[in-house]
Amino acid sequence: MSDYRRYRVPGGTYFFTVNLLERYANDLLTRHVDILREVVRETRHRRPFHIDAWVVLPEHLHCVWTLPPGDVDNANRWRIIKQQFSKALPVTERRSAVRIARGERGIWQRRFWDHVIRDDADYAAHIDYCHINPIKHGLVKHVADWPYSTFHRYVEQGIYPANWATPPSLDVVDGERK
Template identity: 60%
Template sequence: MPDYRRARAPGATWFFTVNLLERHRNTLLVREIDRLRTCLHAERQRRPLAILAWVVLPEHMHWLWRLPPGDSDYSTRWRRIKTDFSRGLPNTERRSTIRHARGERGIWQRRFWEHQIRDEIDLQHHIDYIHFNPVKHGLVTRTADWPHSSFATYVERGVYTRDWGAAPSFDMPDDC
Protein backbone atom coordinates (compact mmCIF):
# COMPACT_ATOMS: atom_id res chain seq x y z
CA MET A 1 0.00 0.00 0.00
CA PRO A 2 1.42 3.43 -0.87
CA ASP A 3 2.52 5.80 1.84
CA TYR A 4 0.09 8.62 1.06
CA ARG A 5 1.05 11.97 2.56
CA ARG A 6 -0.67 15.29 2.36
CA ALA A 7 1.01 18.67 2.55
CA ARG A 8 0.72 20.56 5.82
CA ALA A 9 0.79 24.34 5.92
CA PRO A 10 -0.92 25.94 8.92
CA GLY A 11 -3.20 28.83 7.97
CA ALA A 12 -2.86 28.15 4.24
CA THR A 13 -5.49 28.48 1.54
CA TRP A 14 -6.49 25.24 -0.19
CA PHE A 15 -8.41 24.26 -3.31
CA PHE A 16 -10.25 20.92 -3.05
CA THR A 17 -12.04 18.61 -5.43
CA VAL A 18 -14.26 16.04 -3.71
CA ASN A 19 -16.04 13.36 -5.76
CA LEU A 20 -18.82 10.88 -5.29
CA LEU A 21 -17.73 7.30 -5.90
CA GLU A 22 -20.30 6.64 -8.63
CA ARG A 23 -20.14 9.73 -10.82
CA HIS A 24 -22.09 8.54 -13.86
CA ARG A 25 -25.59 10.10 -13.84
CA ASN A 26 -25.42 10.72 -10.11
CA THR A 27 -27.19 13.84 -8.85
CA LEU A 28 -26.90 13.15 -5.12
CA LEU A 29 -25.01 16.32 -4.18
CA VAL A 30 -27.53 18.74 -5.69
CA ARG A 31 -30.51 16.63 -4.54
CA GLU A 32 -29.11 16.71 -1.01
CA ILE A 33 -27.64 20.24 -1.08
CA ASP A 34 -29.38 21.17 2.19
CA ARG A 35 -27.84 18.14 3.92
CA LEU A 36 -24.41 19.14 2.58
CA ARG A 37 -24.85 22.72 3.83
CA THR A 38 -25.88 21.44 7.26
CA CYS A 39 -22.86 19.14 7.46
CA LEU A 40 -20.48 21.91 6.42
CA HIS A 41 -22.03 24.32 8.93
CA ALA A 42 -21.70 21.73 11.72
CA GLU A 43 -18.05 21.15 10.90
CA ARG A 44 -17.35 24.89 10.83
CA GLN A 45 -18.83 25.08 14.34
CA ARG A 46 -16.46 22.31 15.51
CA ARG A 47 -13.39 23.53 13.62
CA PRO A 48 -13.48 26.96 11.97
CA LEU A 49 -12.46 27.62 8.40
CA ALA A 50 -13.09 30.43 5.94
CA ILE A 51 -14.83 29.51 2.69
CA LEU A 52 -13.53 31.71 -0.11
CA ALA A 53 -15.38 30.13 -3.06
CA TRP A 54 -17.34 26.99 -3.80
CA VAL A 55 -19.42 25.11 -6.33
CA VAL A 56 -21.44 21.93 -5.89
CA LEU A 57 -22.20 19.96 -9.03
CA PRO A 58 -24.35 16.82 -9.21
CA GLU A 59 -21.49 14.39 -8.52
CA HIS A 60 -18.48 16.44 -7.43
CA MET A 61 -17.63 19.73 -5.80
CA HIS A 62 -14.83 22.28 -5.57
CA TRP A 63 -14.03 24.42 -2.54
CA LEU A 64 -11.50 27.06 -1.59
CA TRP A 65 -10.82 27.09 2.15
CA ARG A 66 -8.51 29.18 4.29
CA LEU A 67 -7.61 27.51 7.57
CA PRO A 68 -6.98 29.43 10.79
CA PRO A 69 -3.39 30.30 11.75
CA GLY A 70 -1.68 27.30 13.28
CA ASP A 71 -4.19 24.82 11.81
CA SER A 72 -3.41 22.53 8.88
CA ASP A 73 -5.93 19.72 9.45
CA TYR A 74 -8.24 19.83 6.45
CA SER A 75 -8.34 16.02 6.20
CA THR A 76 -10.27 15.61 9.44
CA ARG A 77 -12.72 18.29 8.36
CA TRP A 78 -13.39 16.52 5.07
CA ARG A 79 -13.72 13.13 6.77
CA ARG A 80 -16.32 14.51 9.17
CA ILE A 81 -18.28 16.35 6.46
CA LYS A 82 -18.39 13.23 4.27
CA THR A 83 -19.32 10.98 7.21
CA ASP A 84 -22.04 13.32 8.47
CA PHE A 85 -23.44 13.66 4.95
CA SER A 86 -23.62 9.88 4.51
CA ARG A 87 -25.40 9.30 7.82
CA GLY A 88 -29.14 9.24 7.41
CA LEU A 89 -29.04 8.50 3.69
CA PRO A 90 -30.63 5.16 2.77
CA ASN A 91 -28.01 2.43 2.55
CA THR A 92 -28.86 1.49 -1.04
CA GLU A 93 -25.64 2.28 -2.89
CA ARG A 94 -23.49 -0.43 -4.40
CA ARG A 95 -20.54 -1.34 -2.18
CA SER A 96 -17.45 -3.32 -3.05
CA THR A 97 -16.49 -6.35 -1.00
CA ILE A 98 -13.66 -4.35 0.58
CA ARG A 99 -15.92 -1.44 1.53
CA HIS A 100 -18.50 -3.87 2.90
CA ALA A 101 -15.84 -5.67 4.99
CA ARG A 102 -14.59 -2.34 6.38
CA GLY A 103 -18.12 -1.16 7.16
CA GLU A 104 -17.75 1.72 4.70
CA ARG A 105 -20.46 3.29 2.64
CA GLY A 106 -20.16 3.47 -1.15
CA ILE A 107 -20.99 7.16 -1.50
CA TRP A 108 -17.66 9.01 -1.65
CA GLN A 109 -14.34 8.40 -3.30
CA ARG A 110 -11.97 7.70 -0.43
CA ARG A 111 -9.55 10.45 -1.25
CA PHE A 112 -9.93 14.02 -2.40
CA TRP A 113 -7.64 16.26 -4.39
CA GLU A 114 -6.05 19.28 -2.76
CA HIS A 115 -3.84 22.08 -4.01
CA GLN A 116 -2.21 24.69 -1.81
CA ILE A 117 -2.76 28.17 -3.24
CA ARG A 118 0.60 29.79 -3.94
CA ASP A 119 -0.23 33.46 -4.52
CA GLU A 120 -2.97 35.89 -5.51
CA ILE A 121 -2.81 34.93 -9.21
CA ASP A 122 -3.19 31.24 -8.34
CA LEU A 123 -6.09 32.15 -6.03
CA GLN A 124 -7.89 34.09 -8.77
CA HIS A 125 -7.40 31.29 -11.30
CA HIS A 126 -8.97 28.79 -8.89
CA ILE A 127 -11.88 31.12 -8.06
CA ASP A 128 -12.54 31.48 -11.79
CA TYR A 129 -12.23 27.71 -12.29
CA ILE A 130 -14.74 27.04 -9.52
CA HIS A 131 -17.30 29.47 -10.87
CA PHE A 132 -16.94 28.41 -14.51
CA ASN A 133 -17.22 24.69 -13.71
CA PRO A 134 -21.00 24.33 -14.29
CA VAL A 135 -20.57 25.83 -17.78
CA LYS A 136 -17.53 23.63 -18.45
CA HIS A 137 -19.59 20.53 -17.63
CA GLY A 138 -22.52 21.67 -19.78
CA LEU A 139 -24.95 22.06 -16.88
CA VAL A 140 -25.76 25.68 -17.78
CA THR A 141 -24.74 28.10 -20.51
CA ARG A 142 -24.34 31.04 -18.13
CA THR A 143 -22.40 30.87 -14.88
CA ALA A 144 -25.07 32.98 -13.20
CA ASP A 145 -27.69 30.29 -13.88
CA TRP A 146 -26.08 27.68 -11.62
CA PRO A 147 -27.61 28.06 -8.13
CA HIS A 148 -25.11 25.98 -6.13
CA SER A 149 -22.05 28.20 -6.01
CA SER A 150 -20.60 31.34 -4.53
CA PHE A 151 -20.81 33.14 -7.89
CA ALA A 152 -23.74 35.39 -6.87
CA THR A 153 -21.75 36.60 -3.85
CA TYR A 154 -18.85 37.56 -6.12
CA VAL A 155 -21.26 39.44 -8.41
CA GLU A 156 -22.67 41.32 -5.37
CA ARG A 157 -19.11 42.27 -4.36
CA GLY A 158 -18.40 43.58 -7.87
CA VAL A 159 -15.72 40.98 -8.62
CA TYR A 160 -17.67 39.60 -11.60
CA THR A 161 -20.38 40.96 -13.84
CA ARG A 162 -23.51 38.84 -14.03
CA ASP A 163 -22.67 37.76 -17.59
CA TRP A 164 -19.12 36.61 -16.72
CA GLY A 165 -18.43 33.04 -17.77
CA ALA A 166 -21.25 32.66 -20.25
CA ALA A 167 -20.61 30.04 -22.89
CA PRO A 168 -20.00 31.71 -26.28
CA SER A 169 -22.99 31.71 -28.56
CA PHE A 170 -22.62 31.30 -32.27
CA ASP A 171 -25.45 33.26 -33.84
CA MET A 172 -25.92 32.77 -37.54
CA PRO A 173 -25.65 35.91 -39.66
CA ASP A 174 -28.96 37.18 -41.02
CA ASP A 175 -27.89 36.53 -44.62
CA CYS A 176 -27.41 32.74 -44.16
Protein backbone atom coordinates in the same frame (compact mmCIF):
# COMPACT_ATOMS: atom_id res chain seq x y z
CA MET B 1 -0.01 0.31 0.19
CA SER B 2 0.15 3.80 -1.25
CA ASP B 3 1.90 6.53 0.67
CA TYR B 4 -0.21 9.68 0.42
CA ARG B 5 1.64 12.80 1.47
CA ARG B 6 0.03 16.15 1.65
CA TYR B 7 1.82 19.47 1.65
CA ARG B 8 0.52 21.32 4.68
CA VAL B 9 0.72 25.05 5.28
CA PRO B 10 -0.54 26.26 8.68
CA GLY B 11 -3.43 28.66 8.09
CA GLY B 12 -3.08 28.00 4.37
CA THR B 13 -5.54 28.34 1.54
CA TYR B 14 -6.32 25.10 -0.31
CA PHE B 15 -8.18 24.07 -3.44
CA PHE B 16 -10.04 20.75 -3.21
CA THR B 17 -11.76 18.34 -5.55
CA VAL B 18 -13.93 15.74 -3.82
CA ASN B 19 -15.68 13.02 -5.82
CA LEU B 20 -18.48 10.57 -5.31
CA LEU B 21 -17.50 6.93 -5.72
CA GLU B 22 -20.05 6.39 -8.50
CA ARG B 23 -19.57 9.42 -10.74
CA TYR B 24 -21.58 8.45 -13.81
CA ALA B 25 -25.27 9.35 -14.01
CA ASN B 26 -25.24 10.31 -10.35
CA ASP B 27 -26.85 13.52 -9.08
CA LEU B 28 -26.57 12.71 -5.38
CA LEU B 29 -24.84 15.94 -4.36
CA THR B 30 -27.26 18.32 -6.07
CA ARG B 31 -30.26 16.19 -5.10
CA HIS B 32 -29.20 16.39 -1.44
CA VAL B 33 -27.49 19.77 -1.52
CA ASP B 34 -29.41 20.97 1.56
CA ILE B 35 -28.00 18.09 3.60
CA LEU B 36 -24.51 18.86 2.32
CA ARG B 37 -24.92 22.55 3.21
CA GLU B 38 -26.07 21.70 6.73
CA VAL B 39 -23.20 19.25 7.26
CA VAL B 40 -20.68 21.85 6.09
CA ARG B 41 -22.29 24.47 8.37
CA GLU B 42 -22.05 22.13 11.37
CA THR B 43 -18.47 21.19 10.54
CA ARG B 44 -17.46 24.84 10.25
CA HIS B 45 -19.04 25.49 13.64
CA ARG B 46 -16.99 22.70 15.25
CA ARG B 47 -13.80 23.18 13.19
CA PRO B 48 -13.83 26.65 11.62
CA PHE B 49 -12.56 27.42 8.14
CA HIS B 50 -13.36 30.14 5.62
CA ILE B 51 -15.06 29.22 2.36
CA ASP B 52 -13.42 31.30 -0.35
CA ALA B 53 -15.28 29.57 -3.20
CA TRP B 54 -17.42 26.47 -3.65
CA VAL B 55 -19.29 24.75 -6.43
CA VAL B 56 -21.39 21.63 -5.97
CA LEU B 57 -21.87 19.58 -9.13
CA PRO B 58 -24.03 16.47 -9.41
CA GLU B 59 -21.24 13.98 -8.61
CA HIS B 60 -18.29 16.03 -7.37
CA LEU B 61 -17.41 19.38 -5.89
CA HIS B 62 -14.61 21.92 -5.98
CA CYS B 63 -13.84 24.46 -3.31
CA VAL B 64 -11.23 26.81 -1.92
CA TRP B 65 -10.85 27.04 1.85
CA THR B 66 -8.64 29.08 4.12
CA LEU B 67 -7.82 27.48 7.45
CA PRO B 68 -7.40 29.41 10.72
CA PRO B 69 -3.87 30.60 11.59
CA GLY B 70 -1.68 27.68 12.66
CA ASP B 71 -4.21 25.04 11.55
CA VAL B 72 -3.32 22.38 8.95
CA ASP B 73 -6.14 19.89 9.55
CA ASN B 74 -8.25 19.90 6.40
CA ALA B 75 -8.29 16.08 6.25
CA ASN B 76 -10.37 15.67 9.40
CA ARG B 77 -12.77 18.36 8.25
CA TRP B 78 -13.33 16.37 5.04
CA ARG B 79 -13.69 13.15 7.04
CA ILE B 80 -16.43 14.75 9.16
CA ILE B 81 -18.23 16.24 6.15
CA LYS B 82 -18.20 12.94 4.26
CA GLN B 83 -19.25 10.88 7.29
CA GLN B 84 -22.08 13.18 8.34
CA PHE B 85 -23.41 13.50 4.80
CA SER B 86 -23.33 9.71 4.42
CA LYS B 87 -25.06 9.13 7.77
CA ALA B 88 -27.88 11.48 6.75
CA LEU B 89 -28.76 9.34 3.71
CA PRO B 90 -30.49 5.96 3.67
CA VAL B 91 -28.29 3.00 2.72
CA THR B 92 -29.23 2.35 -0.91
CA GLU B 93 -25.84 2.29 -2.64
CA ARG B 94 -23.88 -0.79 -3.68
CA ARG B 95 -21.03 -1.56 -1.31
CA SER B 96 -18.09 -3.84 -1.83
CA ALA B 97 -17.25 -6.55 0.69
CA VAL B 98 -14.23 -4.48 1.74
CA ARG B 99 -16.36 -1.41 2.41
CA ILE B 100 -18.90 -3.47 4.34
CA ALA B 101 -16.12 -5.04 6.44
CA ARG B 102 -14.71 -1.60 7.20
CA GLY B 103 -18.15 -0.18 7.99
CA GLU B 104 -17.86 2.26 5.08
CA ARG B 105 -20.58 3.57 2.88
CA GLY B 106 -20.21 3.43 -0.89
CA ILE B 107 -20.83 7.14 -1.43
CA TRP B 108 -17.49 8.95 -1.54
CA GLN B 109 -14.14 8.17 -3.05
CA ARG B 110 -11.79 7.54 -0.15
CA ARG B 111 -9.33 10.26 -1.09
CA PHE B 112 -9.65 13.84 -2.16
CA TRP B 113 -7.40 16.00 -4.28
CA ASP B 114 -5.90 19.10 -2.73
CA HIS B 115 -3.59 21.86 -3.84
CA VAL B 116 -2.01 24.56 -1.67
CA ILE B 117 -2.65 27.98 -3.14
CA ARG B 118 0.73 29.61 -3.80
CA ASP B 119 0.01 33.24 -4.62
CA ASP B 120 -2.67 35.71 -5.74
CA ALA B 121 -2.63 34.54 -9.37
CA ASP B 122 -3.03 30.89 -8.27
CA TYR B 123 -5.85 31.94 -5.93
CA ALA B 124 -7.69 33.82 -8.69
CA ALA B 125 -7.27 30.93 -11.13
CA HIS B 126 -8.73 28.40 -8.69
CA ILE B 127 -11.62 30.67 -7.69
CA ASP B 128 -12.42 31.11 -11.40
CA TYR B 129 -12.08 27.35 -11.94
CA CYS B 130 -14.68 26.67 -9.25
CA HIS B 131 -17.13 29.11 -10.78
CA ILE B 132 -16.64 28.13 -14.44
CA ASN B 133 -16.98 24.40 -13.75
CA PRO B 134 -20.74 24.08 -14.43
CA ILE B 135 -20.10 25.39 -17.96
CA LYS B 136 -17.07 23.12 -18.36
CA HIS B 137 -19.26 20.10 -17.59
CA GLY B 138 -22.07 21.25 -19.89
CA LEU B 139 -24.57 21.77 -17.08
CA VAL B 140 -25.39 25.38 -18.01
CA LYS B 141 -24.46 27.93 -20.67
CA HIS B 142 -24.12 30.82 -18.20
CA VAL B 143 -22.37 30.63 -14.84
CA ALA B 144 -25.18 32.63 -13.24
CA ASP B 145 -27.65 29.84 -14.11
CA TRP B 146 -25.97 27.31 -11.78
CA PRO B 147 -27.53 27.66 -8.30
CA TYR B 148 -24.99 25.61 -6.29
CA SER B 149 -22.06 28.00 -6.35
CA THR B 150 -20.51 30.89 -4.46
CA PHE B 151 -20.52 32.75 -7.79
CA HIS B 152 -23.74 34.49 -6.70
CA ARG B 153 -22.04 35.76 -3.53
CA TYR B 154 -19.18 37.13 -5.67
CA VAL B 155 -21.70 38.98 -7.88
CA GLU B 156 -23.43 40.46 -4.80
CA GLN B 157 -20.04 41.66 -3.52
CA GLY B 158 -19.23 43.26 -6.88
CA ILE B 159 -16.26 40.95 -7.56
CA TYR B 160 -17.74 39.44 -10.73
CA PRO B 161 -20.28 40.97 -13.10
CA ALA B 162 -23.47 38.90 -13.38
CA ASN B 163 -22.59 37.95 -16.96
CA TRP B 164 -19.01 36.84 -16.12
CA ALA B 165 -17.74 34.07 -18.42
CA THR B 166 -20.85 34.30 -20.58
CA PRO B 167 -19.87 33.63 -24.19
CA PRO B 168 -20.84 36.35 -26.66
CA SER B 169 -24.09 35.65 -28.37
CA LEU B 170 -23.80 34.18 -31.83
CA ASP B 171 -27.26 35.39 -32.76
CA VAL B 172 -27.12 37.87 -35.59
CA VAL B 173 -29.84 40.48 -36.00
CA ASP B 174 -29.69 43.01 -38.85
CA GLY B 175 -26.10 42.01 -39.58
CA GLU B 176 -24.89 42.59 -35.98
CA ARG B 177 -24.23 40.24 -33.14
CA LYS B 178 -26.86 40.42 -30.50
